Amino acid sequence: MTPSGNQPQPASSVPLDRIELKITSDPANLRDVRKKVESFAQSVGMPAQRSDDIGLALNEALANVIRHGYDNAKDRPIVVSVERGDGELHLSIRDWAKPFDPSQVKPKHQGKLSPGGVGMLCIQELMDHVKFERLSDGMLLTMTKKMIKPDKR
Amino acid sequence: MADAKWNTELVSIPRTLGDAVITEARGEFDLHNSPELRAALLSILTKSLPKRLILNLSQVPYMDSSALAVLVEALQKLRPSGGRLMLVGLQPRVKGLLEIARLNTIFVIADSEQQALALA
DSSP states (O other): OOEEOSSOOOOTTSOOSEEEEEEESOGGGHHHHHHHHHHHHHHTTOOHHHHHHHHHHHHHHHHHIIIIISTTOSSOEEEEEEEEOSSEEEEEEEEOSSOOOGGGSOOOOTTOSOOTTHHHHHHHHHOSEEEEEEETTEEEEEEEEESSOOOOO | OTTOOOOTTTBOOOEEETTEEEEEEESOBSTTTHHHHHHHHHHHHHHOOOSEEEEEEEEOOOBOHHHHHHHHHHHHHHGGGTOEEEEESOOHHHHHHHHHTTOTTTSEEESSHHHHHHOO
């Protein structure tokens, strides 16, 4: 897994605006990519609790790709991109797996003794904007989270 | 997942205290190693179904929904015989996941093993 992107490598004191992580669909990669994205989010000014939220949402989205998209194959490609926007962080997860229809995920009912749909629930609750796009050769998930928690007025 | 084995570095060998079986998990759990959590808990529950399985999570800073599913599966095995799964020492991220999943009320949650043991 190597970070790359459109930006040239900056001096160490200047934070990157974007990272791109190319991984295989091996669950052993989840922890490392989660920590790299959490670290990036904090490096561009996101509070730790919100970067933790992004880490969990990313983990659950990647786990969905691995389990449902790639049927637990460990050698398929996934590209994770994270970019600082205007007051928010944009994440994208590109895969070349079979199409995934998020509407087919069973909703989680409060208090029911079932873990089903928890991953999707995490994604929807922890991110401000979530969009699944079916492409001709895979899926693109884009997620956005504001850098700072909005005031409730 | 079927090949996972009990890794005692992730889940300790349990000890019995009265009607309670106590074990401790350590580390971060996600899709990669939650099968090992599952193997350990199911192995414990295969030997006996205690009235109380106390799982100390104070050394678990992070878990995802795959690990949470293992806890739910353990609770489902305990419930028919009246057993309870008691989670001890939840760190903020683990507690947060339980809240998001709306599963924080189906487990008994305690601050410490002593508090869990003191619960009726």
